[in-house]
Amino acid sequence: MSRERLQALREELARQQVQGFLVPRGDEYQNEYVPAADERLAWLTGFGGSAGIAAVGAEHAALFVDGRYTLQAQQQLGDQPIDLETLDANAIANWLCDQLKQGEALGYDPRLHTEPGLALLKKRLGERDIALRPLEQNPIDAVWTDRPAGPCGPARPHPHTFTGEHSAQKRQRIAARLADKRADALWLPNPEVCAWLFNIRGDDVPHLPVALASALLYRDGTATLYLAREAMGEALIEHLNSDVDIVNDKEALFDAAKRHHVSKIWVDPLITNCWTLQRLRALEIELLQERDPITGAKACKNAVELAGSQAAHERDGAALCEFLAELPDAVAAGAANNSFGELEAVELLRSKREQREGFRDDSFDSISGYGPNGAIVHYCVSRESSLPMKAEGIYLIDSGGQYPDGTTDVTRTVPLGEFPEHARDHFTRVLKGHIAIATLRFPKGTCGEQLDAFARKSLWDVGLDYAHGTGHGVGSFLSVHEGPQRIGKGASGVALQPGMILSNEPGFYLTGQYGIRIENLVFVKESERHNGFLEFEELTLAPIERRLIKEELLTEQERSWLNRYHQRVRETLMPLVNEKTQAWLEEATQAI
Known part of the structure; x- marks a missing residue:
């Protein structure tokens, strides 16, 4: 099966005019556990572990995993034409430098990677005059004919009896950090930080009780929250009240940044994908790139x-x-x-x-x-x-x-x-x-x-x-x-x-x-x-x-x-x- 899928992927890469492609195990939210529609690495290689990345060239392909998954990957790869390598940034760069030639390009889906995650690879490929090129369409999605639909389950309020702190209190607490940094807004890139800040949960990701979401928190404690239309219900709207504007289109988050005159935004580059940073820069918004304050706050349980x-x-x-x-x-x-x-x-x-x-x-x-x-x-x-x-x-x-x-x-x-x-x-x-x-x-x-x-x-x-x-x-x-x-x-x-x-x-x-x-x-x-x-x-x-x-x-x-x-x-x-x-x-x- 993998031979046919590799061949179809290589044909799509040729159509998009790149000579290689990176296939991470992740989604646009950088979740560890991902919906079935985002299991691209498993679809291509058969590897079902929660961490790994594949690199595909014109003639060879490799799967990179760490020591936790070596034996599992050996079993799941079997006799497929995919090399098994140790997951290490230098090892990936070395392998790609051997596979690609000067003047060629390595494609990647900017929604699935972070800039720090690609920094070493970008440097190493640049030294060989090999371009690292973001692609508008993920080539696997183009050839994955029976790809499952994305999840869109309901989001639900998580009661104060479990959280110990109301969402409004959390928003004010984190907003105070924004004022200290002289930032107009904080970008919330993934469902986990949104779940904690807004006291909501869902069932969109296996084993992770979250609804797929991202958001903007402003300095006054109000926010714009993206959720799929199907995720919304009366109880959720009442729970969030008028201080949180809910939008059903991810593009509306960027529109909200303009509408709220955001000139400086706090983003965590470790959990925010490249595509989002590219979009924010296109709006000429200054980026404060630091570890996001919610990750540390939710780690300390009350x-x-x-x-x-x-x-x-x-x-x-x-x-x-x-x-x-x-x-x-x-x-x-x-x-x-x-x-x-x-x-x-x-x-x-x-x-x-x-x-x-x-x-x-x-x-x-x-x-x-x-x-x-x-x-x-x-x-x-x-x-x-x-x-x-x-x-x-x-x-x-x-x-x-x-x-x-x-x-x-x-x-x-x-x-x-x-x-x-x-x-x-x-x-x-x-x-x-x-x-x-x-x-x-x-x-x-x-x-x-x-x-x-x-x-x-x-x-x-x-x-x-x-x-x-x-x-x-x-x-x-x-x-x-x-x-x-x-x-x-x-x-x-x-x-x-x-x-x-x-x-x-x-x-x-x-x-x-x-x-x-x-x-x-x-x-x-x-x-x-x-x-x-x-x-x-x-x-x-x-x-x-x-x-x-x-x-x-x-x-x-x-x-x-x-x-x-x-x-x-x-x-x-x-x-x-x-x-x-x-x-x-x-x-x-x-x-x-």
Whole structure:
């Protein structure tokens, strides 16, 4: 299939007079999760991961992915005529410089890229006299004959009981920042910042409860909001009131900027696409290019949001425990005829969450990996790839739920029977890293990259590591992967602040055998012992598998943390689970 699609794409590139094209995994809003109509990378290559980019030349094509997706990409590419490369700006530039000749042009869709994202490539191609040319029509859209229609579901108000702050208060708070910068307006480029500022949610993007939207916020706290006509309803209009002008045409946002005499506009170049910046410059509007103030503001949850997240995690933890309690029997029952596998496990867990109050959706596609599939960091199970599970080996389940009061994300590693002895050493070293982060106390102003090594030290001691970040930010009934906060090797320059929610998820992956990851969500709070210091508090409530622990590797402090955590899990969840799970929970949380 890919050969025919590549050929059709190359013919369209020739028609548009370019010799190459970039195919990112994203949409015009720079969303991580995208509607089906924007799954261009998957359509062309078959790769279904959430991060990657393809480059297509006249004779060769390549898919670039990071370490999380290497094994998955190998499987999904199969024998297609597409090279697999490491996702790195220099690697992409080198590959394209080898494929294109002096005087040729690389096409790109300016709605799908940011200027900082293209900066290095533009420089490198320019040195070779190769043009980087924006195209008016995406050439894939021209040849994708059965492309799905774009989403246009209703937008709905998100109640104050969940947000803890009215939209008008948020708008005034952010507008004050505009006055400080002497900017007339702030450009809101994507649905997440719009969802937070206007307290609205929707169902236009898989796993991300947003309506597709963009907006302009003015210095007086009023705004112009773009939503599709189908997204509007009386409740939404009443919720936003006359301070927010709703338009149904994206072009109307630029007209509104002129009508409001905007001469200087604040835009975040990291989340605003090239096409928008080109349009604003054409209006001769001065651009203040800085990190947008909403991303940081929504990262720091207020007391209402944190209380909601705690409540959501209790219900979600109860659902996960009922799943884990039933899993051994389900595996045993299906072992004789291979009827219970990775996909059936996902369906069982989903059914447990659906029984919990407020459950709206999974917060991402569950990573359900048995044995060797668990070693694929961001494995995406399908009917074709699903392995039947047996009462042996190791199973990894990474999943989460979307609830109106909170977003969850949790990973547990489960032995289903006999397993290799060396897995206990690997699991315990991952656990030591997890506890190291959970118990850290650090001074205000500390960035996530300064904490990352604590999670890896026990693995590093024996020459091991993992190829993903240790922690990502999480939204409040928004994205399960939310910036700007993170814990990882790469520099973020973002200091952790009270109210931020992050994951704590060190791991280890032995190709062909198993994957290990232990993930809880935590939130940042003021230290109770030391003024000027911060620490973490657990949100996730679920037992950590004791059968995989090599107890002699744990310190007394680590044992104490695990026992206290398990006591809290047991006391909190016992009233929320069924009788079978109560017996399982009592055993799973015994002290070591």
